[in-house]
Amino acid sequence: MPDRKTKSDREPVSRRAALGLGVAASAAAAVSGAQAAPAPQGAAREVDVVVVGAGFAGLTAARALRRAGRKVVVLEADGRVGGRTKAGRVAGEVVDLGGQWVGPGQTRLLALAEELGVATYPQYVEGKNIIDVDGRRVAYEGEVPALGPQATAEFAEVVGKIEALAAQVPALAPWTAPMAAELDSQTIESWLLANARLPATRTMMRLLVRAVMSAETSEVSFLACVAYAAAAGGFSPLISTRGGAQETLFDGGAWQMAAKMAQDLGPAVVLNAQVKAIAQDEAGVTVTTAQGAWRGRYVIVTAPPAMAARIDYTPALPAQRDGLSQRMPLGCVIKVHLAYARPFWREQGLSGLVISDRTEFGPWFDHSPLKGGxxxxxxxxxGGPAQRWADRPAAERRAKVLKDVALYFGEAALSPVDYAEEVWTRAPLQRGGYVSVPPPGALTAFGPALRASVGRIHWAGTETAEAWTGYIDGAIRSGEHAAQVVGGLL
Ligand SMILES: Cc1cc2nc3c(=O)[nH]c(=O)nc-3n(C[C@H](O)[C@H](O)[C@H](O)COP(=O)(O)OP(=O)(O)OC[C@H]3O[C@@H](n4cnc5c(N)ncnc54)[C@H](O)[C@@H]3O)c2cc1C
Incomplete structure (x- = not known):
């Protein structure tokens, strides 16, 4: 392959500006250094592999290929890296506006944090959680939601049933499970109505599905829910803090690992380069952006299916892949950080965790900084609340958040010192989060197209992961996998 020098190779600009992470002043060290300037128009630049998207999947794939001696470029539509992770700032602290927690079993993300020197600390869980479901408000300690004796027993039974099914469903190919058609013919809601009798159990499950899939039980295939649990080693790890996916946080935020990986890749990451078209021929692929075209032998597309569908493909994608893209909407989510002079709820013996069907906002957790008080x-x-609130004025949303928090923490909650939010559902390059949520019928009819390469096009991204689908860890795994497969073809 000719190794043409691009303008981006020659003219480094401030990495901080180039990554669009100006918000993160205290993290400047993590994002300083040389970076790609906008690439020039003109002839296609040649690499071995073009990677589309600079989220955790794309950055991981690119680093792995680079380590194997391959020439790569990462084309990112946004003016920053990180995708569904993003830096924000509240009361002077750099926080995650997107993905933030890590839990046991998420070995790839934990290993990446260690490699990149990002420290972790436990989610604060001291004191009592509040659960307010079906008119019954209880403060309780520990991981088991206090729903009352009957509903607690039924809730455990329901979780047990999902876990038993998850043990029989291969996370990589749930459509091959013997009962796949039956599970995929119903929503989580219809399964719940048939398998839980008590209103409190049903409501609790609806709230939890919202919290872990950012969608309503009435929207999502039950097979997709079981597969999601299978990829996490069960349903309990998804919903738990201690011992689960909400156990641990990154000091300074998860987003900084994307920044560090991009820093490592240097000029190979090109920002503001939305891929408009991918054309493949016998010898390779031509990937076209507003900043010109890149030529590679293979392309790895890491955008979630609904976003990948916006690229123009020549020749056209197979009908099964196109059908899949039309049936993998992203969930709906708005993430909010609230800062106060002190964690006053701790003085009331509360952990900060509230889950309630009386509020639109929630669940919420203590996220107090480690230093400074x-x-x-x-x-x-x-899910539904995100759909209802995404297009409302920001001031109305903020007022609603404060009112909801005050319902449980008292008047002090009405006077935060700072507030930050990200409306992912309206973010033009993400269009939702945390993950794609297939409706009934999608996985059994179109699922095989999720990972199947199409000629020289390979798919990655958390949606394609063999474990921890929907999580940063899954994104990393998918990037590693794609790099291994494509690397083997070069
Ligand atoms: C609010 C929120 C909270 C979350 N909480 C957690 C959590 O606590 N823990 C956890 O592990 N996970 C969490 N997640 C999920 C996690 O962030 C994602 O699973 C993960 O970041 C996905 O990474 P990815 O690389 O697969 O995809 P993405 O991060 O979506 O990356 C895809 C990239 O492709 C780019 N792109 C799209 N189209 C094009 C195009 N045509 N051309 C070029 N580039 C394009 C996008 O801009 C994006 O940068 C959360 C997500 C959200 C939104």
Whole structure:
């Protein structure tokens, strides 16, 4: 392959500006150094592999290929790296506006943090959680939601049933499970109505599905829910703090690992380069952006299926892949950080965790900084509430958040010192989060197209992961896998 020098190779600009991470002043060290300037128009630049998207999947794939001696370029539509992870700032602290937690079993993300020197700390769980479901408000300690004796037993039974099914469903190919057609013919809601009798159990499950899939039980295939649990080693790890996916946080945020990986890749990451078209021929692929075209032997597309569908493919994608893209909408989510002078809820013996069907906002968690004595909460509008609130004025949303928090923490909640939010559902390059949520019928009819390469096009991204689908860890795994497969073809 000719190794043409591009303008981006020759003219480094401030990495911080180039990555669009100006918000993160205290993290400047992580993002300083040389970076790609906008690439020039003109003839296609040649690489071995073109990677589309600079989220964790794309950056991981590119680093792995580079380590194997391959020439790569990462084309990112946005003016920053990180994708569904993003830096924000609240009360002077750099926080995650997107993905943030890591838990046991998420070995790839934990290994990456260690490699990149990012420290972790435990999610604060001291004191009592509040659960307010079906008119019954309870403060309780530990991981088992206190729903009352009957509903607690039924809830455990329901979780047990999902876990038993998850043990029989291969996370990589749920459509091959013997009962796949039956599970995929119903929504989570219809399964719940048939398998839980008590209103409190049903409501709790609806709230939890919202919290872990950012969608309503009535929207999502039950097979997709079981497969999601299978990829996480069960349903309990998804919903738990201690021992689960919400156990641990990164000091300074998860986003900084994307920044560090991009820093490592240097000029190979090109920002503001939305891929408009991918054409393949016998010898390779031509990937066209507003900044010109790149030529590679293979392309790895890491955008989630609904976003990958916006690229123009020549020749056209197979009908099964196109059908899949039309049936993998992203969930709806708005993430909010609230900062207070001090974590006053701790003085009331509360952990900060609230899950309620009386509020639109929630669940929320204590997210207080490790130093300085300030108090913070982080929480979500998920699923239906995110749909309802995404297009409302920001001031109305903020007022709603404060009112909801005050319902449980008192008047002090009405006076935060700072507030930050990200409306992912309206973000033009993400169009939602945390993950794609297939409706009934999608996986059994179109699922095989999720990972199947199309000629020289290979698919990655958390949606394609063999474990921890929907999570940063899954994104990393998918990037590693794609790099291994494509690397083997070169
Ligand atoms: C609010 C929120 C909270 C979350 N919480 C957690 C959590 O606590 N823990 C956890 O592990 N996970 C969490 N997640 C999920 C996690 O962030 C994602 O699973 C992960 O970041 C996905 O990485 P990815 O690389 O697969 O995809 P993405 O991050 O979506 O990366 C894809 C990239 O492709 C780019 N792109 C799209 N189209 C094009 C195009 N045509 N041309 C060029 N580039 C393009 C996008 O801009 C994006 O940068 C959360 C997500 C959200 C939104």
């Amino acid at each position: 300030g108090g913070s909460l982080v929480g979500f509008f998920d």
